[in-house]
Amino acid sequence: AQHSPNNAVSLSLGGASATYLNAFAIENNVGALAFSPSEIALNGANYFGLSDYSAVRLAAVSSIEKASIGVSYQALPLATLTMHKAQLAFAKKLTEQVSAGVAINYHSFVSNNAYYQNGKAFTFNIGIFYKVNEDLEMGFQAFNPNQSVLSSQQKESIPSSYRLGIKYVLSSNIDSYIDAFQRSGQDLDLNAGIELTANQLKVRGGVGLNQLVAMGIGWEHNQFTLDACGAYHNQLGFSPSINLQYAL
Numbered sequence: 001a002q003h004s005p006n007n008a009v010s011l012s013l014g015g016a017s018a019t020y021l022n023a024f025a026i027e028n029n030v031g032a033l034a035f036s037p038s039e040i041a042l043n044g045a046n047y048f049g050l051s052d053y054s055a056v057r058l059a060a061v062s063s064i065e066k067a068s069i070g071v072s073y074q075a076l077p078l079a080t081l082t083m084h085k086a087q088l089a090f091a092k093k094l095t096e097q098v099s100a101g102v103a104i105n106y107h108s109f110v111s112n113n114a115y116y117q118n119g120k121a122f123t124f125n126i127g128i129f130y131k132v133n134e135d136l137e138m139g140f141q142a143f144n145p146n147q148s149v150l151s152s153q154q155k156e157s158i159p160s161s162y163r164l165g166i167k168y169v170l171s172s173n174i175d176s177y178i179d180a181f182q183r184s185g186q187d188l189d190l191n192a193g194i195e196l197t198a199n200q201l202k203v204r205g206g207v208g209l210n211q212l213v214a215m216g217i218g219w220e221h222n223q224f225t226l227d228a229c230g231a232y233h234n235q236l237g238f239s240p241s242i243n244l245q246y247a248l
Contacts, residue, residue, distance in 0.1 A: 004055075006027050006043070007045075007059075008043060013191065013206040013214070015193075016179040016206060017029070017177070018138075018164060019032060019177060020167070021035050022039065022245070023036065025061075027059075027103075027125070028163065029139040030070070030103045031127030031141065032139055033089055034068045035099060038061060041243055042245075043243050045242075055074060055077075059073075066093040067092045071086075080113040084108040088103065090102060096131075099129045101127050101128075105125065107150075120150070121149065123144040123158055125144065139164070140164050142161075143162070147184065161182065166178055189208060200220045203218075211234050212232075214229055226244055228242045
């Protein structure tokens, strides 16, 4: 399957998320969890206006001093096949500028269609995050580098992927994000986005090399944050995504 950003913020930035600090870093760059705020986040998404292609994701991170623990669960119904994924992660600040993390993931593939076989597998991802200075941050993650094999389908493995990204502060209220994303068997994908902050409001825009254009908005009130995004692919169509986050 083609790579899809896993939450509304990432999607609104064109997919650039290796350095974005939120609970969904558990999948985008687990090393960044050590600098992410403690929160619970829920995401719902639909792909290309098709009722059979959707996703629900729940993620939470708790940070204590220099260490963070994260958990997440997602269900992706794709026509007659449903993919489940559960993650448990640990990240730690190695210095005031550098952190590293690791996540263990359980995958389950369930279908009532005879064409698909049910399967399950374990994978892991590792990531690092580096605050170079006040204006520049860098992140790298490797997911499933050993290409784990599905237990009931020994000829089929889960693809590996690698993400390298930077965040650069353009001004006091404008941040830019750029990622390079490589999944095994697919072409290199480049993602870039801009985030403008004005008081409790955030406005985002992004593009992806795979013909993706996205716009999004975020609104924060007390401990709650609501993010909404719409992305357009010139061949596949429109995809909405929404996040609801609660700061712990």
